Amino acid sequence: MPADAGANAITAANAAATAASPATPTAPTTRTLTGSTLAMLGGLAALGALATNIILPAFPAMGASLGVPVAELGAALSSFFLAFAIGQLVAGPLSDRWGRQPLVLGGLAVFIAGSLICAAADTLGMLIAGRVVQAFGVCAASVLSRAIARDLFDGAALARALALTMVAMAAAPGFSPLIGSALDSRLGWRSVFVALAVAGAALALHYRLSTGETHAPDRRQAVSMGKVLRGYLALLADRRFILSAGAVGLMTGNTFTFFAAAPRVLMGKLGLSSLALGLFFAITVFVVFAAGFLAPRLAKARGLRAVALSGIVIAAAGGAALMAVPGTSLAGFVGGIAVFLFGMGLVNPLATAMTLQPFGREAGAASALLGFLQMFCAALGTALASLPSDAPARLLGMVIATASVLGLLLFLQTRSPVKAGQ
Known part of the structure; x- marks a missing residue:
């Protein structure tokens, strides 16, 4: 489908949906990759990697605070990956049925809650529970960043969007250990999780204001x-x-x-x-x-x-x-x-x-x-x-x-x- 034809089709579908229900969110009517769209896609894709690597420098302080050997904190990583892998299998199909926006915003809200649980944790069990909640929330953002890109772009434009999004995904694990080390040394290890909660809230606000729903109602499927x-x-x-x-x-x-x-x-x-x-x-x-x-x-x-x-x-x-x-x-x-x-x-x-x-x-x-x-x-x-x-x-x-x-x-x-x- 040519880009103009695709844009017109989405515009027509959104117009019909809006007429039927004024509260229905509309999808973008352009397939131009803007800086705002790139920031949104990159943020959604990178948040999971950020939440993983940013905590690594804080492991010694976390272990001392929780009274456990540093080696046992590996469970905070493995539990995160397991929940992340399982959760995204559910998030993707649900978004095909109900649209991207409810899953993205709901997932980020869950991620914020999990981050705050981790920040308040006083036992290893509570920390692991918070990490699982984090993962179930952020997996929706990560998996749907690609689905949203596919909603908005085709062909070479899709490749460019994914390539630039991958730059953000590469930056997150690359730079996050330095960020985590700075937060841990200046404000303590709990500030790392507070920072993740703030990042999740900022990303949710940016997504809601700049993008909103991208999966047109006529493309959704019962699940x-x-x-x-x-x-x-x-x-x-x-x-x-x-x-x-x-x-x-x-x-x-x-x-x-x-x-x-x-x-x-x-x-x-x-x-x-x-x-x-x-x-x-x-x-x-x-x-x-x-x-x-x-x-x-x-x-x-x-x-x-x-x-x-x-x-x-x-x-x-x-x-x-x-x-x-x-x-x-x-x-x-x-x-x-x-x-x-x-x-x-x-x-x-x-x-x-x-x-x-x-x-x-x-x-x-x-x-x-x-x-x-x-x-x-x-x-x-x-x-x-x-x-x-x-x-x-x-x-x-x-x-x-x-x-x-x-x-x-x-x-x-x-x-x-x-x-x-x-």
């Missing part, structure tokens, strides 16, 4: 447990979805694996301080920035599939480099990671766009299932990279290279997407 399960099974059986979604899941899993394994390599083997580790994470963001800005431009000239394939190959080369460099070489580790992150920055937004492009009516369910696959691959990759090893950098390289090759084998079987209007 039931049986239909949801059949929908997920249908997506898993659809080659257009599972091939590219599998590749995206593997590459995203590689990214989570890198963040989980890097402290073991850089602090445990190479002797970097926690501040140096935080600075390293922050610097890596600029590699993903560069790839994220370059990806849509290359895709416009060479096509989504060709550039995404190149990104997977580059990421695999980065993993292979980690396997080859000496375990005590900081420059070799940084170089291999930079190559990997650049490749990941190319493939992730473009392959995600290819995955969601054919499923406009089921964008919520497709985005939810894609997110679940990403979290599953992240959990598997992290577990593999955490195995006992005298050469953790080489082990990380093996995981990255293997997952990238598997992603390449899947993606080679995809077809180039049909451009909007064809």
Whole structure:
């Protein structure tokens, strides 16, 4: 569908809905990617990563305050990931039935409540409970950021929106440890969770005022447990979805694996301080920035599939480099990671766009299932990279290279997407 025709169709649907019910929120009538829309999409996508990594520097203070060993605080991470993975499978289909706005605003309200529970926690159990509440709330924001992008954009515009959104997703885990460290040292660890609550409230206000509902009433579908399960099974059986979604899941899993394994390599083997580790994470963001800005431009000239394939190959080369460099070489580790992150920055937004492009009516369910696959691959990759090893950098390289090759084998079987209007 041409961009103008799509905009006119949405405008007509919104006009009819508004006439029937003045209180019904209207969807945007333009598909121009503005700074405000980008800030909204990036904020929704990045909030979950922010809530995960920002607490890491505060673990020692949290453990001392709650009277538990720091190692036991790992449950605050695992419980968050588990609830996040499960919750997004529910949030996506519900948004296809009831619209994006109730799920986004309701989810952010739940996230704010969970953050305040964590801030007030005086036991590990209460902290874990708050983290679970946080995850169930923020998973809706994260999964629906992609669905909202799919509501608003098609083709190259969708790829550009997702690429720029991924820049925000990369910045969140990269810079959040530095933010968490500053808050913890100046105001105490509880201020970290208060800051998350404030961020959730600000994002909810921005979304409500700038965007509102994007899923037109005539595109919504009735939802039931049986239909949801059949929908997920249908997506898993659809080659257009599972091939590219599998590749995206593997590459995203590689990214989570890198963040989980890097402290073991850089602090445990190479002797970097926690501040140096935080600075390293922050610097890596600029590699993903560069790839994220370059990806849509290359895709416009060479096509989504060709550039995404190149990104997977580059990421695999980065993993292979980690396997080859000496375990005590900081420059070799940084170089291999930079190559990997650049490749990941190319493939992730473009392959995600290819995955969601054919499923406009089921964008919520497709985005939810894609997110679940990403979290599953992240959990598997992290577990593999955490195995006992005298050469953790080489082990990380093996995981990255293997997952990238598997992603390449899947993606080679995809077809180039049909451009909007064809």
